[in-house]
């Protein structure tokens with residue numbers, strides 16, 4: 159059975175609501191390890207997040223070895239969540255992966271025949287969207303063409319620079335991070351997303367490339383006593399949710 163004929167499986171809004179509503183940022187963990195098969199499934203669920211052009215511009219660095227974890231926790235400014243979690247996961251965006259991943263999508267296409275439209279997309283259209291060229295010159299040229307063409311009709315307004323490629327990769331990666339947090343919650347575990355870290359040190363510790371971005375470091379484990387600091391509060395109102 160392929161994706162076109164897959165039946166939509168039964169879903170349970172109450173179960174989903176329970177997972178979403180019980181997820182909190184946890185800053186104290188018990189230290190109980192997450193079973194490897196649970197962690198693996200959560201990571202696989204993370205990779206099912208929707209992502210731009212299915213180019214999956216992310217990677218997940220799972221740190222459990224005590225030495226490296228202690229160093230990473232220090233790079234996370236010694237935050238409680240990082241120090242007490244049995245596992246830290248650096249969630250990394252890879253803006254420059256698009257080219258290699260475009261080829262990989264074709265190489266690993268899950269059906270026998272790759273539709274021509276798909277081949278065209280990954281060979282012709284994706285490079286047009288994502289290639290920025292040396293010193294970003296191709297991006298600048300695209301921006302100029304877009305500005306003129308955009309006077310008459312809707313056109314894509316980016317990504318037009320290496321900086322916009324970072325945003326491009328970060329959007330998809332952040333969605334994967336949320337999938338991961340919810341998957342952990344579904345298994346009864348918890349997490350704390352952290353952007354409070356020294357990115358230079360984290361990248362050095364994990365031997366990441368210059369172009370890669372650490373979007374979040376996720377502390378994960380079993381919720382400890384007084385692990386949640388405050389009651390959850392969200393803004394409501396017409397300035398937040400607007401029906402137009």
Ligand SMILES: Cc1cc2nc3c(=O)[nH]c(=O)nc-3n(C[C@H](O)[C@H](O)[C@H](O)COP(=O)(O)O)c2cc1C
Pocket residue numbers: 181182183184185237239350351352353354355374390
């Ligand atoms: C991108 C991002 C970065 C965050 N960085 C930190 C952090 O460095 N340390 C921390 O304790 N919490 C961090 N948080 C957690 C937020 O403080 C938390 O999500 C927010 O206060 C709402 O609380 P809740 O997650 O329990 O609903 C971060 C959350 C996000 C999404």
